[in-house]
Amino acid sequence: MQLAPSIVYLNTVALQTSPSARGPDALDFKPTRWLQPVSRGVDEAPQLITPQRGAFLPWFAGLRVCPGQKMSQVELVAVVT
DSSP: OOOOOOOOOOOHHHHTTOOOOOOTTTTTTOGGEEEEEETTTTOOEEOOOOTTTSSSSOOGGGGGTTTTTHHHHHHHHHHHH
16 A cells, blocks of 8 residues: 555665576676577577566666666667677
């Protein structure tokens, strides 16, 4: 039940580090968690794993979306390529 003038916050830190969403090593820096293993003998790059819907909110969404979202995405592409 929510009372009329209440403010509800989503704890995004807990969401991003939840063992139920990220596994028992959720707090460890492990970039490989986002890669699917490639079967042996295949000359392909590993594929990225798509997280559960709503489990990855680096910039949030909707009216409260981070104003720097597009800039950081462009910067990431520039650094990676």
